[in-house]
Amino acid sequence: MSEIKRILQQITALSxxxxxxxxxxxxxxxRVTEKNPVLANRKIQSLIEVMQLHPEYGDGLASFVLKLIIQYRQIALYTDTGIxxxxxFFSSLRRLVGHRFLPLLPQDDSVVELVGYLFDQRLDEHWLASIDKDKWEVLVELLKVKKEHLDLVANAKNNILNAIVILSYRISGIGLHPDLMESYPQILNYSASFVAQNQExxxxxxxxxxxxxxDNLTDITPAQAVSPAPLLVMLEQCEDIVATVRKRIYKTGISIRLTNMMLRLDQSLQRMRILTKLVSVDGIKRDRAIIELIQTLVITANRRYSIGYLIDNNTKLLSRKVTENAGRVGEHYISTDKSGYQKMFKKASIGGFIIAFMATIKIVTYQLAIAPMARAFLNSMIYxxxxxxxxxxxGTVATKQPAMTAAAIASTISDGSGKKSHQLTKLSELVVDILRTQFIAIMGNVMMAIPVAxxxxxxxxxxxxxxxxxxDKAGHLLHELDPFTSLALPHAAIAGVYLFLSGLIAGYYDNLxxxxxIGERVRRHWLLQYMLPKAWLERLGGFIEANLGAIMGNFIFGIFLGSTATIGFIFGLPIDIRHIAFASANLAHGLFNLAPEQMSWQIVVLSIMGVLMIGMVNLMVSFSLALFVALRSKEVQFLEWSRLAKQLLSHLLTHPSDFIWPRDKPMKYARIDSQGHMIFDDSATQNSGKPLPSNYVVRRLSDVKILPKSKLATTAETDIHYENQPQGKDINSGQEVPTTLSNTSPKKVIDLDDGLIDEELNSTPYSDDIQYDKTTKTLGNNSEYKDTGVIDATNPDSKAAGDAKTPLPKPKKPPKLPN
Structure with a gap:
């Protein structure tokens, strides 16, 4: 008898x-301790085969687990785990550091502690993740509960339903939080969505x-299943409001607190969907929800005391904050066509011209006999x-990777930008465009800095x-460029890190x-109002608001470069910086002033090679870090990193010229124009006054009415198509009907930003309340909805339009919460 069968017999006997x-x-x-997915799937298959031969083991294991879980607090499992x-951050860090010295008392009644006892190995989450999804689904399907044990199912469902209510109240609280409303005042118009989801x-x-x-501790199968469609519709509307707020971040900015709130709101909405599927009559959806919840629970149990996970989670939060906001004017480092390519070369040439003088001033000031800190200050000011x-x-400085690049990268891998394979393809093409733009920026800096020097x-x-x-000084300058006998390349890597950090700093100040x-506050400063004319003050406020990130990023980047060598001198560390633009200017000064008897072709070749390798290290370090932050903010796994590297290598082998010269047919990105600017107000089609072609489908990004009826009359009629809309339910017939509103096969899809024009949004009155039919406890007062079961997102009276306000009726009875 196999060991698995013996254990299942014991579990069934002790159920x-x-x-x-x-x-x-x-x-x-x-358990499989090593990374061996084949062995892990083989063991799960053995468990499946035993349970298929002995169906009573499925009931025994299910009853065993349910009775075991009943002994613990379950609601926290559904409402807190994985959210x-x-x-x-610092409060959590103090708690976990204290746990290392004086362990925290375990919560013996918590399911998380139970799972932590069962899955006590660090690699358990990887072992479970390596199991094929189809085997998971077969295993969960075998866990059948007999009728005599339906009281256990009823107990579990009661806890799930109570958790749904608790999460619903939390979602309402976060959605109506003052910080969120201050960030997006128009949310008051849609506040009924957060209230209505709670009622639903x-x-x-x-x-x-x-x-x-x-309530009778049983779980009968009703003749007519209770449809979650109205609840899912309101959850979708809440998700759309969150998406609209995210799209407005470039106008409103965002704080760490607000980023945390948005993330918790997203996670809570997603958990509501999972819990709804757990009580669903659809077996496939229910089983998949169970699998997802188990994996989330194991991950949380393994990481509940991990300082590394806390830091990892909060750096992801910071990554999301950085990549979700970018300067509207700032610096832009991506070009996709020949025009942008030529413009970047001109900007880089301006930068190279000025850098030649900066390098000269820095070399001359080394003849001054000043203290180390004064040297650091002087160099920092020069840079x-x-x-x-x-x-x-x-102008522009080569290899600078601003927050703009990270935002552009993140835009290609956003949650709504298509399948992962399509996202990686777009991302690889974007990386090619970024590298080509950096190449021409380097050429512009070098080709101008060398002759000017x-x-x-x-x-x-x-x-x-x-x-x-x-x-001697000339020989020292050339020696610093030698890639083999000096620390030029490690120093270039340090400069690459500073380039990356300057991009984050620029993003931080853009957001700030x-x-x-800041711009409006500058305009209202009493002293500036007294000193400057109104027109000058207006221009000053606009300039500071648009360029604060770029100015501070550049200035602090200069401080990094100017002070590193002095810090290394003080602490006895061999650290310094090398940047390709300054290296090229130093190359020209060194070769011109080197004595003829010291000149050799080896020195010339090594110095030129050193400049090129310094530029390569600058570029690869700064860009890879920016790419890491952008992908980390979207939680792209390492497997996809390797696929991305393969796609880039394949592109290099098949079309190497794309990395140097613009393509004949430039790539087009949804949120990036040919000059590298992020496109925020993508409403040209909507505001042009021209009717849309009949073969276009307009997909709204949130279910709200955009234009007043007076303006809607001038707009061409179009179908509205929702890809993931839940199934509606006809009120009169009780039959499930699809809620897809497009009757034609669309050829092209236009995403219209529905929340970018404040005047049009605010001009739409919210006159109709959400009403409930007192007899059916369902939405009423909408004849089209009653007749067809279709939720019309274009109708301002429909529920899906989010065009509603309170008052809402009280439920028949309050939810039953645990004692």
Missing amino acids: DVPDASVLKRLIDEL MSDEG AVLFVNQYRQAHEL GLGFVFIHIVH LIISYTWLHVIGVPMINT AVYNN
């Missing part, structure tokens, strides 16, 4: 008095509990003020009569300028 240690024996038998806490949740819970007779000046005169050295020699630097209304 009335379950012991967690027996279940742990089964898990230990199935981000609102506890602050309570109605669904009460109707489900009554139909299945759960920082020089970079700011380059930005003001519309040579002219400066030549002019210095002939005007003053002595070389700008002596031969918008979130704190």
